[in-house]
Amino acid sequence: MPEQNKSKPKIEDFIHEYLGDMQKNALDFVAYLRANKMSISKYSKELWMVKYKSIRMCFIKLYMENEYDTLPDGNYPAWSINPNLIINNSHKYLNDNENLIISEGLQNIIWDNLIRCRFGEQGEGKGCSPGKACGNGTKVFTVIGKKITGVCSGCEWTTGINNPDVTTVNGIKRLLELKKIAIDKQAE
Numbered sequence: 001m002p003e004q005n006k007s008k009p010k011i012e013d014f015i016h017e018y019l020g021d022m023q024k025n026a027l028d029f030v031a032y033l034r035a036n037k038m039s040i041s042k043y044s045k046e047l048w049m050v051k052y053k054s055i056r057m058c059f060i061k062l063y064m065e066n067e068y069d070t071l072p073d074g075n076y077p078a079w080s081i082n083p084n085l086i087i088n089n090s091h092k093y094l095n096d097n098e099n100l101i102i103s104e105g106l107q108n109i110i111w112d113n114l115i116r117c118r119f120g121e122q123g124e125g126k127g128c129s130p131g132k133a134c135g136n137g138t139k140v141f142t143v144i145g146k147k148i149t150g151v152c153s154g155c156e157w158t159t160g161i162n163n164p165d166v167t168t169v170n171g172i173k174r175l176l177e178l179k180k181i182a183i184d185k186q187a188e
Contacts, residue, residue: 011040011048014062015079022078022163029060029081029169036180052180053187058083058172080162081172097178098144107144109171113161114148 015026033040033050038057043049048060059082094101094110101107141148161168 009042011042011060011062014064018062018064019078025164025166025169026060026062026079028166029164029173032173033057033176036177038176038180052176053183055183057176057179078163080160081164081169082160083172083175094144094175094178095142096182101144101175101178104171104174106171106175107146109161109168109175110143110159111146111148113159 011030012027015023015030019026030040036052038050038052040048040050040060043059046062046064048062050057050060061080061082063078063080161172164172
């Protein structure tokens, strides 16, 4: 019979084991999440889900095997942050804060990191399941004043930021902060 009090895996342990030089940014991001009352739980082999008040905020993916496509720089991704910024009407809070996001220069974090479906009209993306069309087709959104087409709708997330640097991590923190504020306002 399995032990009932088995401890849950902590993402920090996996970060130390798999990220090498990239640990600092990942550990800083995880510390920020915990300090801001966001829960982190293991979702699958390489994926952790982050929630605030039971609402998905983002996923953190640690690439523990090099079975993925390489990045434009020729390296494999080590980790990624996959914010739930657009799906399920989450983009409403972005549009409600459009002027603030643009004035802080955060819009490109979203625009430049959308996951596009390889089977969509633009065809430049990888899709969420290589070799398979998205079950739901692609979607069109207006996000922060820009019409976005070809976004993969079969994924748990629509934005994927691989190996984020300090500036990008700080921008993601700010976007998550804005989403937390919107969640708190809805609860009032």
